[in-house]
Amino acid sequence: MVVAVAAAAASSTWLTCALLPRQGLHGIQQPTPSLQWTNKKRCCTRKAGSTITAKLELKPPPYPLNALEPHMSQETLEYHWGKHHRGYVDNLNKQIIGTELDEMPLEDIIITTYNKGDILPPFNNAAQIWNHDFFWESMKPGGGGKPFGELLQLIERDFGSFEKFVEEFRSAASTQFGSGWAWLAYKANRLDVGNAENPRPSDEDKKLVVVKSPNAINPLVWDYSPLLTIDVWEHAYYLDFQIRRPDYISIFMEKLVSWEAVSSRLEIAKARATEREEEEKRKKEEKEVGNSDNQAVEMFVDSKSDDSETE
Numbered sequence: 001m002v003v004a005v006a007a008a009a010a011s012s013t014w015l016t017c018a019l020l021p022r023q024g025l026h027g028i029q030q031p032t033p034s035l036q037w038t039n040k041k042r043c044c045t046r047k048a049g050s051t052i053t054a055k056l057e058l059k060p061p062p063y064p065l066n067a068l069e070p071h072m073s074q075e076t077l078e079y080h081w082g083k084h085h086r087g088y089v090d091n092l093n094k095q096i097i098g099t100e101l102d103e104m105p106l107e108d109i110i111i112t113t114y115n116k117g118d119i120l121p122p123f124n125n126a127a128q129i130w131n132h133d134f135f136w137e138s139m140k141p142g143g144g145g146k147p148f149g150e151l152l153q154l155i156e157r158d159f160g161s162f163e164k165f166v167e168e169f170r171s172a173a174s175t176q177f178g179s180g181w182a183w184l185a186y187k188a189n190r191l192d193v194g195n196a197e198n199p200r201p202s203d204e205d206k207k208l209v210v211v212k213s214p215n216a217i218n219p220l221v222w223d224y225s226p227l228l229t230i231d232v233w234e235h236a237y238y239l240d241f242q243i244r245r246p247d248y249i250s251i252f253m254e255k256l257v258s259w260e261a262v263s264s265r266l267e268i269a270k271a272r273a274t275e276r277e278e279e280e281k282r283k284k285e286e287k288e289v290g291n292s293d294n295q296a297v298e299m300f301v302d303s304k305s306d307d308s309e310t311e
């Protein structure tokens, strides 16, 4: 199904979507954005009289294109970043120009067009832009080795040991059939099932997980916080390793991973989870106060009607 959608993404005529209230990923917990399509076609028409309000730009890696040599060649970066990544940016800009989507942050476009799994045409380009930005920033010259501090502690808690984590990550990356990604992500304690609540929330529910995803899909769409990724599309390693994906994965883990970047992302993910919990707690308290106020009003009305009956 995803493959079919990827093909559909190449088609360009699409159109107006009536967006429900705008959501954001960066703040407090937000319900998943959703779309109401005004047309049976899977596309939207352009807004009447619309103007371009934003244009996504190709973000360069945080190091020169030859900085990862000899582990990842300049030629690979020139093709992978300079052509593939650039192509996703150019294509998405063409797809969203003049629509409601061009006013959204990239993360919101991803969640909105993921559309709870019923993927809409701009999703693949939007997610691939985000994934590649994240991938470049997951590496650094002189990377690899072991993580440290709380990140290492959580890896050891959730996988048993750093070596077992590497084994699981390597397995996810090497067994992703066809094109896709492998991820280390922080999974907060959340249930996306309407009004349900976890009756026994615990800090240990928040944990690190290894997941893999096909094509452009990333853990944002499951409401996880990505911490590390490896691109296992063939364009990521073919020039340097030909079909030897396992060798590429080994070099990535041993020589390229920026554990500093992963640690920073973990801090942000934890802060985000705490912020959401506090916001949810505040909303729950407000709701309880609202309910008790309503009960007080009902009691007042009841007592008044009782008086009238006795008169």
Ligand SMILES: [Fe+2]
Binding pocket: 080, 084, 132, 231, 233, 235, 236
């Ligand atoms: Fe790629």
